């Protein structure tokens with residue numbers, strides 16, 4: 001058989017395996033691309049003033065040391081409701097039907113229940129009748145892990161449309177008498193639709209990491225299998241998040257900086273080829289230190305921590321949703337995260353063509369505001 005040069009258009013899909021002296025059909029490179037985004041934040045606002053009336057701190061200290069001005073609090077709702085809000089927002093803004101979705105991956109550290117999976121409830125609420133759903137907990141890196149999982153499922157060729165949602169009701173595990181943590185966290189959810197593409201757009205290589213030696217530095221000690229709920233665990237407030245803030249801070253800066261450098265190298269990109277950085281929103285000083293280490297100007301770094309605080313699994317998709325209008329086809333995004341576990345990672349993606357938008361009004365709720373009254377202690 002005569003073999004044409006492999007780089008001609010005609011034979012671009014065929015690969016010659018010299019050793020076995022036979023031709024194998026090489027499938028086109030299949031990638032996953034984000035084609036729609038959605039977000040949801042509750043209307044109730046907890047601002048720094050209210051916190052400063054509850055614990056020993058000041059509005060100025062919180063804003064200066066964290067960059068946070070306010071966070072949203074879900075009153076009378078669970079994580080499934082937040083995730084449903086984000087998916088409803090996505091579905092109402094883009095031309096996609098719930099029945100088209102084949103899988104739902106929920107990243108959360110605050111499931112509705114330990115059992116059953118929160119994803120099941122979300123599938124039911126969102127009418128995802130043809131999808132299977134599952135929860136995964138990668139703490140503040142959960143959405144990035146879930147995105148990698150969803151992308152891999154699509155690249156395998158077995159799935160075409162997957163929703164990845166990051167949602168957390170952090171107010172359910174925050175002790176509002178602990179000034180080390182109550183200043184930081186908020187509630188929210190963000191969702192993306194991942195679809196198959198054979199274009200140059202979409203997710204590139206990721207680097208994901210975990211280090212279990214960090215467990216004690218950022219943990220909800222009780223309520224799981226190791227220390228189930230008991231009278232003692234409640235009395236000693238073991239169901240709330242505990243952290244060694246300054247240790248976590250230093251680890252986050254070092255890990256996010258180095259994994260971002262590594263992922264740029266693995267994707268053959270220079271820092272100046274990155275159009276937008278989407279960092280996990282834990283502390284503005286962490287974000288600034290990482291962008292400085294990467295030598296990427298602040299004008300390219302997306303920040304919404306001032307409005308939402310740290311929403312754990314939701315920070316990255318909320319940022320994608322908040323700033324989607326700024327991203328242009330073909331632009332390179334760098335996403336990087338760090339969280340409990342420790343868990344961290346980074347990925348790059350080339351922003352693609354979004355699904356057609358529905359012409360009706362947006363259900364975006366971020367601008368609706370209702371200031372929470374100080375009744376938290």
Ligand code: COA
Pocket residue numbers: 056057058061062065066140179180183218243244245246247248249252282283310338339340
């Ligand atoms: N208000 C006023 N003072 C506070 C305070 C608060 N809310 N929290 C801590 N302080 C005090 C401390 O008691 C300490 O006082 P001292 O110097 O008299 O001992 C001082 O401020 C400095 O404490 P430190 O813990 O070093 O503050 P910090 O600058 O590191 O800021 C955090 C604290 C929690 C905001 C910061 O460490 C942080 O954001 N860490 C990372 C958290 C994180 O990313 N968590 C989630 C990971 S996904």
